[in-house]
Amino acid sequence: MLPTLDAFDLAILDILQRDNTVSQRAIALAVHLSAPAVQRRIRRLRESGVIRAEVAVLDANRLGRPLTLLVEVHVHDEHPLRTAGLRQRIAAEPAVQQCYAITGEADYLLVISAATMADYQALSERLFGGDDNVRRFRTSVALSCLKSGLQVPIERDAAAP
Amino acid sequence: MLPTLDAFDLAILDILQRDNTVSQRAIALAVHLSAPAVQRRIRRLRESGVIRAEVAVLDANRLGRPLTLLVEVHVHDEHPLRTAGLRQRIAAEPAVQQCYAITGEADYLLVISAATMADYQALSERLFGGDDNVRRFRTSVALSCLKSGLQVPIERDAAAP
DNA sequence: GATGAAATAGCTACAGA
């Protein structure tokens, strides 16, 4: 389940995480391999979980969700049992795009997508309202998004001779 | 360039942002449309920018980048001319996955992927070191990632009869 | 890992509502 990735794998991954619509033939050409070889590697990368998902990235503005909110959450007690409810509500809420447990002053950082501030207010009430383990939360509004992605930097050794 | 999205479009988008390897035929079946109709809609959604990208999401841990860092950056002057350099370095740095200009105490929030703390230290030096407009930056380490994605919540009206 | 055949998906054209 932990296959070592060679330069071919890395080259393939680096293409796919930029654009997974490129054909296996084109990838094969780019990394100097045959198409079936590329296909077998992609299948292994999928099955082993190196490729976690293959998705379309949508424009939130065009879908009526122009707001991105960044929320630092402070809890009284970080103990798993005391935060289970919070974590479950976060997991269940589609508007919460990302959630990190973090070091430092705050305990959690959330990235949230919302249509209106009223919607966010209702959401924050749902997430934090009745939870007496939530000490406080501090919301920042994203004025603009300078960069948005989940791409993992890959050191590009030359792929092949 | 701003086509109104109907229930069919939304249903298609909701499938694709979860898994864009689903065939047009399967989508057609799911949303009760013919495959060519689905294809035409997908093409329009791509061209109009509603679909911003189609990508593979990789597991950073398996690629030797187990660290995620969340960095709040405070600048002296938010004026575009004074922050141009910073924004340019952020854009050029693959390790910076996300960057938001935000309201509140800090001015920017960065999500960064790194292999080691030493690498991050070098990176932060590159990003902020020589810039006298950067007043300070505060780094949090992500202890765990409870949720990770860029999916936009879509209200699922019934797709079609 | 490469080659070639079968299955499948994607694309285009045309007809109809």
Add this chain to the structure above:
DNA sequence: TCTGTAGCTATTTCATC
């Protein structure tokens, strides 16, 4: 203008070397 049917092209998939 949009959908659906039909037919073609290209890609993926699988067996073999």
